[in-house]
Each structure stands twice: as structure tokens, then as C-alpha cells.
Amino acid sequence: KAGVTQTxxxxxxxxxxxxxxxxxxxxGHRSVSWYQQTPGQGLQFLFEYFSETQRNKGNFPGRFSGRxxxxxxxxxxxxxxxxxxxxxxxxxxxxADRAYNVEQFFGxxxxxTVL
Amino acid sequence: xxxxxxLDSHVxxxxxxxxxLRCNYSSSxxxxxxxxxxxxxKGLQLLLKYTSAATLVKGINGFEAEFKKSETSFHLTKPxxxxxxxxxxxxxLSFGNEKLTFGTGTRLTxxx
Numbered sequence: 001k002a003g004v005t006q007t008x009x010x011x012x013x014x015x016x017x018x019x020x021x022x023x024x025x026x027x028g029h030r031s032v033s034w035y036q037q038t039p040g041q042g043l044q045f046l047f048e049y050f051s052e053t054q055r056n057k058g059n060f061p062g063r064f065s066g067r068x069x070x071x072x073x074x075x076x077x078x079x080x081x082x083x084x085x086x087x088x089x090x091x092x093x094x095x096a097d098r099a100y101n102v103e104q105f106f107g108x109x110x111x112x113t114v115l
Numbered sequence: 116x117x118x119x120x121x122l123d124s125h126v127x128x129x130x131x132x133x134x135x136l137r138c139n140y141s142s143s144x145x146x147x148x149x150x151x152x153x154x155x156x157k158g159l160q161l162l163l164k165y166t167s168a169a170t171l172v173k174g175i176n177g178f179e180a181e182f183k184k185s186e187t188s189f190h191l192t193k194p195x196x197x198x199x200x201x202x203x204x205x206x207x208l209s210f211g212n213e214k215l216t217f218g219t220g221t222r223l224t225x226x227x
Contacts, residue, residue, distance in 0.1 A: 033214065033215070035215075042217060042219050042220060043205065043220075045215065045216075048214060056213065056214045058214070090159065092159075102147050103149060103161055103164050106158040108157060109157075
């Protein structure tokens with residue numbers, strides 16, 4: 001079974017621009033979560049989508065948004081980029097069919113650099 | 116509120132010696148607990164998980180962890196360290212379908 005894939009792997013943008021990151025979950029997984037990883041703040045939860053609906057949301061400004069498609073693929077968008085948005089963005093998927101089936105499988109991440 | 120504390124930000128051990136990475140948690144309910152490993156410039160890989168079954172959990176690559184409710188701990192161990200174990204390790208907590216709560220990570224260095 002193919003793992004979680006994220007595209008692109010690396011991205012360089014300038015302040016004020018917007019960016020869209022893509023995540024394809026493991027086949028059969030209906031939940032997709034997004035995380036931001038920075039040296040200063042560590043790993044922080046952005047949001048989770050399940051069956052095209054946002055189910056959980058972290059403490060990030062409205063510039064960070066996401067969506068999920070009917071095939072469970074997800075996109076994350078960041079508008080009006082700031083220098084502090086430079087980070088590794090990780091996507092994770094899980095089956096989400098049972099409350100105990102909670103382990104998440106992570107993709108390799110997208111490294112975003114904002115100049 | 117749920118939280119996870121990794122007691123050591125950096126651990127160094129010699130190759131062939133035991134590894135101990137410490138994790139304490141705080142949760143109002145019985146949580147699910149995980150250990151993930153992250154090698155440089157890579158995503159996170161699940162090492163093992165505890166979900167209220169056996170308290171001693173065996174994972175991949177010879178790692179294991181013991182859930183101790185009385186001590187609110189979930190320490191990760193390995194009998195003999197290998198050079199390929201050098202990485203960042205995260206203790207992670209979850210309850211039900213809630214989001215994952217990550218510890219701050221422990222960087223493991225293996226001395227040849």
C-alpha cells in the first residue's frame with residue numbers, strides 16, 4: 001500500500017504571497033490532519049478533515065485554511081505569507097473508523113521557506 | 116487539559132548500550148499514547164502505540180514502552196542502541212478522536 005504523499009516537497013515563496021500544499025492519504029483512510037513543525041514551536045496541530053468536513057481546528061489565524069475532496073485528498077492554503085510561516089508542514093492520515101483506531105501515518109512533509 | 120512532557124531534550128548513548136527516553140503525560144481520561152521517530156528531513160514514523168490493552172508495548176526496531184498509570188509515564192526503551200537509531204523521538208498523546216498532542220521531542224545521539 002502506498003504511504004501518505006505530499007506535494008511539493010520544497011517550496012520557496014515571498015512575503016505576501018499565498019501557497020497551496022497537497023496531501024494524498026493512504027488508500028481507505030478518510031481522515032487527514034495537518035501539522036506545522038518549527039524549531040521554536042515544535043509540532044503544532046493545524047486542522048483535521050474527515051469526510052470533507054473540518055472536524056478539529058488548532059490555534060492558527062484564519063490565513064491558514066484547508067479542504068478535503070471526495071477522494072479524501074486534502075489541500076492546505078496559507079494566504080498573505082509571513083516570515084514566521086517558514087516551516088515543515090506535515091500531513092497525516094488515519095482510517096478513523098473506530099475511536100481506538102487512532103494512530104496516524106505521516107507523509108514526508110513540505111518544506112516551506114518564506115523570504 | 117491533556118499534555119505530554121518529554122523529560123530530556125537530548126540523550127547520548129554509546130552504540131550497544133541501553134536507551135531510555137522518558138515521557139510523562141497528563142490526561143483526565145485514559146489516553147492513547149504513541150512514540151514516533153523522525154529522521155533528518157523525513158516525516159514521522161510510528162514506533163509503537165498503547166491503546167488500553169497490554170501495558171508493555173513492543174514496537175518496531177527493538178523498541179518497547181511500558182504504560183504506568185500510577186506514575187503517569189510511558190518511557191521508551193531499547194536494550195542495545197544502533198547507529199541507525201540516531202533521530203528525534205516524540206511522545207504523543209491522544210484521546211478518542213481528538214487531535215494528537217506532541218511532546219517537545221528528544222534528540223537521540225549514538226556515540227560510536
